[in-house]
Amino acid sequence: YALTGNGHQLAYRTNQLDLIVTEVDTAGEQPTIPTQPTISIPHTRPFFHLDWSPDNGTLAYLIYDPSGDFKLRLFNVENSDSPVAHPYEAIDNFIWSPDGQMIAYSSKVADQLNVYLFDLRNNQSERLIMTGSHRPISWSPDGLFLALESSNDGYETSFIEIIDIVTQQSTTLTTGELCEARPIWSPDGQKIAYLTQTTPEIDKPNWDLFILDRTTGQSYQLTSTLGTMEYDL
Numbered sequence: 001y002a003l004t005g006n007g008h009q010l011a012y013r014t015n016q017l018d019l020i021v022t023e024v025d026t027a028g029e030q031p032t033i034p035t036q037p038t039i040s041i042p043h044t045r046p047f048f049h050l051d052w053s054p055d056n057g058t059l060a061y062l063i064y065d066p067s068g069d070f071k072l073r074l075f076n077v078e079n080s081d082s083p084v085a086h087p088y089e090a091i092d093n094f095i096w097s098p099d100g101q102m103i104a105y106s107s108k109v110a111d112q113l114n115v116y117l118f119d120l121r122n123n124q125s126e127r128l129i130m131t132g133s134h135r136p137i138s139w140s141p142d143g144l145f146l147a148l149e150s151s152n153d154g155y156e157t158s159f160i161e162i163i164d165i166v167t168q169q170s171t172t173l174t175t176g177e178l179c180e181a182r183p184i185w186s187p188d189g190q191k192i193a194y195l196t197q198t199t200p201e202i203d204k205p206n207w208d209l210f211i212l213d214r215t216t217g218q219s220y221q222l223t224s225t226l227g228t229m230e231y232d233l
Contacts, residue, residue, distance in 0.1 A: 002050035002059070007031070009038070009077070011050050011059050017043040021059070021077055039080055047073070054100040058084065062091055072105060074120075085123035087116065093135040098143045104136035115148065117165065128168055134161075137182060140189045147183035147192055155179070160194050160212070173212055174219065180210075190214055193222075 001012035003024070010033065011021045021039040025032045047063040057078050062070040069090030076084050089107035096103055101120055106113040113133035118125045134150045146165060150172075151158040159176025160183045163169070174180045178197040185192055192212045199206040209222040 002052055004052045004056040005054065006056055009052075009056065011052070011077075013043075013047060013050070017046060019043060019047070019061075019075070039077065041075075041080075049094075051094075051096065053096055054098060058100070060094065060096065060103065062094070065090070072103070072118075085120075087118045087125045089116070089125070093137070095136055095139060097139050098141060104139070104146055106133075106135050111154075115146070115163070128163060128165065129170065138184050140185050141187060142189055147185060149181045149183060151176075160192065162192075173217075196221075199226075 001010060003010050007026060008024055009021060010024050011019065014020060019039070019041045020037045022033055022037040025034065043063065045064045045066075047061050050059060050061045052059055057076065059075045059077055061073055061075075063073050065071045067090070070092075071088070072086050072091045072094055074084035074086045087105065092106045092108060092113055094103055094105035103118045103120070104115065105118065106115050109130075112131070113135060114127055115129040115134045115136055116125050116127050132150055132152045133155065134148045136146045137149050138147045139145070140147070144165060145162045148161050148163060149158055150161050157176050158179045158181055159172060160174040160180050161170050161172045173192070174194070174196075178200060180197070181195045183192050183194040191214065194210055194212065195207045196210050197206065198208050206226055208224055210219050211222055212219045
């Protein structure tokens with residue numbers, strides 16, 4: 001399920017693979033959902049990772065393709081009869097830009113995850129990174145940088161890097177001795193939070209939360225929970 005940023009619409013998938021979009025009534029003391037949905041669209045294949053555009057007008061999600069891959073679909077909620085163009089590659093991970101004009105996604109090419117930008121203004125895709133494997137996890141608040149979870153060995157180890165979407169230059173931020181993952185920007189764009197694997201045991205992984213200060217380039221550990229796995233941000 002996914003709630004719009006303004007809290008006025010809810011999208012979710014039913015057990016029967018219907019895509020439901022419904023208004024949320026916030027006039028009372030407790031939000032309520034009407035009995036009749038605004039939109040109900042049946043699907044024949046599983047779909048997941050519902051994500052609203054920043055303007056709350058378009059819904060993106062991944063759908064299982066007969067080829068065995070997941071493909072990105074975009075749905076115009078304000079005009080459900082109007083088709084929206086979308087990239088055709090198999091998708092591993094995607095995220096909206098802060099202004100909603102682009103979607104960054106990773107797609108597998110020759111067993112590596114390449115990073116692309118799909119521009120909704122001209123319906124064109126551009127490949128940004130062609131070597132190694134990368135997942136675009138988050139945009140900087142100003143929309144100029146992507147924080148990536150990257151690997152050169154098939155994710156046995158991984159590191160954090162950022163890419164300037166204008167110059168297409170990448171900068172490695174962490175060493176990646178084990179696995180570093182899930183980078184998230186602070187609202188002011190000055191810090192990046194991420195998870196680090198702090199023990200090498202595969203059967204008993206230990207993850208802790210770190211913060212990287214982009215001004216100083218220094219990282220500091222925020223949590224230390226041996227035997228407990230911080231999982232997501």
